[in-house]
Amino acid sequence: MKHTPLALLLTMALAAPASAQSPLIDETPAQHDARMAWFRDARFGMFIHWGVYSVPAGEYKDQKDHAEWFLETTRMPVSEYEKFAAQFNPTKFDAHAWAALAKRAGMKYLVITSKHHDGFAIYPSALTDWCIKDTPFGKAGRDPLKELAEACKDEGIRFCTYHSIMDWHHPDWGIRRAWNDKATGTPDMDRFDAYLKGQVAEVVKNYHPGIMWFDGQWEGPWTEARGKDMYAYLRKLDPQLIINNRVGGGTGDYGTPEQTIPATGFGPGVDWESCMTLNDHWGYNKNDHNWKSVTTIIRNLVDCASKGGNYLLNVGPTAEGVIPAESVERLTKVGDWMKVNGESIYRTTASPFRKTPWGRCTRKGSTLYLHVFGRPEGGSLVVPMSNKVRKASFLADSSLPIYAGSQADGQHLALPPDLPDAEDSVIAVTVDGEVEPIVVRIPQDADGKVTLKAADADLAGGVQAEHEPPNIGFWTTAEGAASWPIEVSRPGTFAVSLDYAVPPAGAPSAFVLTAGEGTLSATAAPTKGFDDYTRAEVGTITLAKGPATLTIKPAKAVPSGLMNLRAVTLTPRP
Incomplete structure (x- = not known):
């Protein structure tokens, strides 16, 4: 992990998130759901980036912005970098304190770097000396992974590991850095593949990790075939193991957006997890004091859960084995909120509503959890559903009065003047029957135009909206789709324009657009890249008066990604 440049973010983004059933393995949908059940229930996890890069604490010469990518960003000779191992002696490491902090924060699983891109293994590997056994800590008989796995078991936390595919230290990784002065001979990816599997x-x-969290798959030596082979190898080794999509090869069990939360999630049937730092670095940087607030952390967690995803929040311990006090303070306060409101996070599913201007919504059976970030003007909170409210109460204080009443746009909840939580006041609402959302259709503008933005789309098949302003990407499978409900008050023929971006080397971006009874087949011309947007008219479509749904789908699967789409505009033709 690192401050990822746009090109790498796009590479990660286009690694296909999991479908409802994992490929390559003879596994029924029911077996897949059973294997993924604990992950879906957990919603909140701790990420830990820790290794010999913690020793320099982010500093090198006159620069102070390094972290876990230290070896790459400084281009220090490997022979010099290896000397950090002799200084890695985390005598203050307390595995039970780390696991207890995760539990105190309300986290249900923990993912630690068993090996990062620098190739250093934080456990005593029999396959290399470039590991914990080459440090004073390891020579004293300590094994951080063993201690942490046992501590997690004691605390009821699911233990998981991160393992880098890319390896700047190993002589057989296919792209050898010029500063790897220890490597000899010609790189051999078959030998490296055997080493990595070992x-x-x-x-x-x-x-026995619950997840193998891969990273560093984007460099050319790691082919699609190697990714598929690794996934199959691990699933046979442990049939219950969950593997993220960065194993490569268009496979994996769930998607992994980094430092961002998808505007609309990944859609039904796709598991995902957003990983984020607490400050600006993954590994320890002693000069980085740009900490996220408790409010931001809680609302990020809620945002992920409301879209059917998990939140994996990172800490970067020091070389002494201490999680920074600023991290501990924030996680403890998040834990205070979770003690009261955890039922609105764990074992919940995504919001049934397209828009909730007052905050977010999670769901558990016939109970909706309304996460109110701020009291609506006038104190009336509108829930866009036709269901009657049987009961409504704050989780933090059930004595506070809430009055419900039906109106045309949904159920209106009259809130008290003061809400119980500044970060997020959660209202548990029990309804009769299945939730029936009121569809709010996008109207025509005064000039007859219809503007359909990425953030307002309903997405399916792993398609995702993210970034700022939001764009729709991850369009890799034939099942991927983006849809908008619209209301046509002035029917006629409309010119269809897209605000989109496609790299020149990408596959032809052929797509099918349907709206009402009309269908348009077109191809988006390449631009200079996935971040180079243009507006282009792609054809016309005729719409009748009344409600309609506009949908865009790829004409066929596009592994490299159909396009990034910011908006669709329908302009009336004379």
């Missing part, structure tokens, strides 16, 4: 097998057999 290491992940050590981790699985010795520490």
Whole structure:
């Protein structure tokens, strides 16, 4: 992980998130759901980036912005970097304190770097000396992964591991850095593949992680075939293991947006998890004091859960083995909120509503959890559903009065003047029957135009809206689709324009647009890249008066991504 440049973010974005059933393995949908059940229930996890890069604490010469990518960003000779191992002696490391902090914060699982891109293994690997056994800590007989796995078990936390595919230290990784002065001979990816399999097998057999969290798959030596082979290898090694999509090869069990939360999630049937830092770095940087607020952390967690995803929040311990006090303080306060409101996060599903201007919504059976970020003007909170409200009460204080009444746009809840939580006041609402959302259709403008923005789309098949302003990407499968409900008051023929971006080397961006009874087949011409947007008219479509749904789908699967789409505009033709 790192401050990822746009090109790498796009590479990660286009790694296909999981479908409802994992490929390559003979597994029924029911077996897949059973394997993924704990992950879906958990919603909140701790990420830990820790290794010898913690020793320099982000500093090198006159620069102070390094972290876990230290070896790459400084281009320090490997022979010099290896000297940090002799200084890595985290005598203050307390595995039970780390696991207890995760539990105190309300986290249900923990993912720690067994090996990052610098190739250093934080456990005693039998396959290399570039690991914990080459440090004073390891020579004293300590094994951080073993201690943390046992502590997590004691605390009821699911133990998981991160393992980098890319390896700047190993002589056989296909792209050898010029500053790797220890490597000799010609890189051999078959030998490296065997080494990598050997290491992940050590981790699985010795520490039994619930997740193998891969990263560093974007460089050319790691092919689609190697990704698929690794996924199949690990699933046979441990049939219950969950593997993220960064294993490569268009496979994996869930998607992994980084430092962002998808504007609309990934849609039904797709598991995902947003990973984020607490400050600006993944590994420890002693000069980084740009900490997220407790409010931001809580609302990010709620945002993920409301879209059917998990939140994996990172801490970067020091070389002494101490999680920074600023991290501990914030996680403890998040834990205070979770003690009261955790039922609105754990085992919940995504919001049934397209828009909730007052905050977010999660769901558990016939109970809706309304996450109110701020009291609406006038104190009336509108829930866009036709269901009657049987009961409504704040989780933090059930004595506070809430009055419900039906109106044309939904159920109106009259809130008290003061809400119980500044970060997020949660109202548990029990309704009769299945939730029936009131569809709010997008109207024509005064000039007859219809503007359909990425953030307002309903997405399916792994398609995702993210970034600012939001754009729709991840369009890799034939099942991917974006739809908008519209209301046509002035029918006629409309010119269809897209605000989009497509790299020149990408596959032809052929798509099908349907609206009402009309269908338009077109191809979006390439632009200079996924971040180079243009507006282009792609054809016309005729719409009748009344409600309609406009949908865009790829004409066929596009592994490299159909396009990034910011908006669709329908302009009346004379």
